[in-house]
Amino acid sequence: MSAKPSVAPIARRIRDECLASPLRRLSRVVNAIYDEALRPIGLTVAQLNLLAAIAGLDEDATAARIARALEIEKSTLSRDLARLEAGGLVRRREGGREKRLELTARGAKLLEAAVPAWERAQARAAAALPSLPLLARTLREEEPVRRARPECD
Template sequence: MSTTGNIDDSVRIMAEECVAVRLRLLTRAVTRIYNKALRPYGLNISQLNVLAAVAYIGAAKQQKVCQVLHMHKSTLSRDLTRMQAAGWIRSEAGEDGRVTILRVTSSGKKLLEKAFPAWEEAQKEAGKLLGEKDIVNLGRTVMTLRSKASAGS
């Protein structure tokens, strides 16, 4: 006990216990798994997540996608540019002149369908890495987070 907080203690604690370092390195590892599996289909996990979210929601407002994925609006805006260029998503103006409505194109749907088995493979591998219990817990945390706030800033 004691010598309340010298620099070495601080370093040790930040290196060993940081929640961000854990999450971030696991995310890097897991992202790699999915991206590798998806590479043959010409999209990455980030794009698949957006595509699946839009397909799932259906006629999705950009703002809504930001909220469920907890993404910054400027990030999504730019991701969408690429995905629209790829022909996977199309957008139209909403009733409210500010809002953009997103839809997955038929080409986008076809891609989701084709990539599904690869996604499943990656999902299985990620499952082995994390363990079933952790995955369930993460799901619960995500739900909590979603219920709290909108991330759009």
């Protein structure tokens, strides 16, 4: 018989106290709400956020700036940008040391057309999860997030 220690108490503690696990589940639930609303126009919430980031950064939209702004891995960004480019929604253009990203006319129209679906998803997510708007505001505050983020760069 093995003298292996029981890890069941550790597993229960992590299950009951871990902050990351419920946030990951929450993220999946909220993403599903937005993805369902955006599906009829052919976008996911990740793609919508990418289009909005490119439009919001305007002339300063580079892959590096977008990755930082959205806090996504460069590999994820590359994959998502390739899909948007293939769909004719985004294009790259020369702009100094780094290529600039911009919405095509089709991408801008789709971003505008997505607003009603996005608004429905916003309302549905807020109704289903009343504390979500407060959590989102807290996470948007740069200072607390910066202090909590591990030094990875």
